[in-house]
Amino acid sequence: MRIVVHGQQAFGKAVLERLLERGENVVAVCCAPTKEGRPEDPLVEFAREKGLPVHQPASWKTPEALELMQSFEADVCMMAYVLLFVPEAVRDAPKYGTFQYHPSLCPEHRGPSSINWPIAMGKTRTGLTIFWPDDGLDEGPIMLQKTCEIGPDETIGDVYFNKLFPMGVDAMIEGLELVKAGVILKHDQRLDEGSYESWFKGDHAAVDWSKPVADVYNIIRAANPAPGASTTIKDQPVQLYDAERREGSGTPGEVVEVTDEGIVMQAEGGRVLIKRLKPQGGKKMSASEWFNSLG
Known part of the structure; x- marks a missing residue:
């Protein structure tokens, strides 16, 4: 199966590492452009070390970006921590489409600070969602979900690095296995009816x-x-x-x-x-x- 990995930072790198350890056929790696004066993204560095083609378009909303995704002739695209919006035509270019990771129990806590908000609200459980994104903000049919506890003294760092990060890598591989088996789950439950919270900063963190x-x-x-x-x-x-x-x-x-x-x-x-x-x-x-x- 021909796979495109689209992601950023340590989580994207971890997903790519797992795929290569399994001997999967990764045909391309996509990442947001490197900002001037900033260090190279860990995913980009690792992909280049492994000799994989890396693509960093500034936008996925252009005809050129669509042609780029089509040129991979991919079976599936795996989105691991993506910040740039990817339109439907690009997401649907791979044979089986595109699935994505989000670190909350959607449809609750959609948005960029999905790990902060459950802790700030005093919740004792959170989790992750693997879903088929549409053109909404963290919206689309759910493929699978995993849950974990939030300890009474755990911080966002504890919950993410010790739980949602490793669980998320495993869940992305589980999603790939479902696609390879022909079990492409698109549940009726969608992500557009729960809470959407913006960045947890400013007055929210005061x-x-x-x-x-x-x-x-x-x-x-x-x-x-x-x-x-x-x-x-x-x-x-x-x-x-x-x-x-x-x-x-x-x-x-x-x-x-x-x-x-x-x-x-x-x-x-x-x-x-x-x-x-x-x-x-x-x-x-x-x-x-x-x-x-x-x-």
């Missing part, structure tokens, strides 16, 4: 210490390691990362104490120990070290 401590802690977890929850401590804007929930009462927004472990902040009904933060214009560092440097 901490309101007057909120219940559970809500505050969820925001910090959902923003770690990116984009970092934002707040102000001692009139200094900072982004918060590693944290731990604590018991205790007091005035919300107050610095309760500073220890070798970090800064203890008061929220409504409980406290949060901030272990690591990033001051404006600086680098991530120990919260207590930063606080003590203020004098």
Whole structure:
């Protein structure tokens, strides 16, 4: 079976690695263009190391892009973390079409920050979806889904790298096996009826210490390691990362104490120990070290 891998970053690379380990016939690798001054995408570097043809069109909405996909004479295209919009004609050019990975239990949490939002909302489960994309935003018939738990102290980094990343690579291969077996599942359930959330940043990642401590802690977890929850401590804007929930009462927004472990902040009904933060214009560092440097 002739396969086109369309993706980016470490996830796209991991899918390609798995395909090559299995001896699959990857005829082309597609990736977004490399931005000037930025390092080469890991997927592009790996594909070139393996001698695979790499294509990086600036847009897939042109006649030339359609001709490019048609020239591969592919049986299927596997989309692994794709940011550029790919129109229907291009997606349908391979014999069996194109399927895609999305790190949420669609139709819930469609959009670019699909891992952040379930954590920020205090949910205890999330998952991934392999689907046949249409021209909507993360919409189309579902092929298969996998679920996983969100631990009470897990961050977006924990959930993605330890769960959704490896599960997603396995699920992409499972999807390929279904296509190869002729079982092209296109369920009636579609992805256009659930929630669509935009980027989890700005006001979404801002901490309101007057909120219940559970809500505050969820925001910090959902923003770690990116984009970092934002707040102000001692009139200094900072982004918060590693944290731990604590018991205790007091005035919300107050610095309760500073220890070798970090800064203890008061929220409504409980406290949060901030272990690591990033001051404006600086680098991530120990919260207590930063606080003590203020004098």
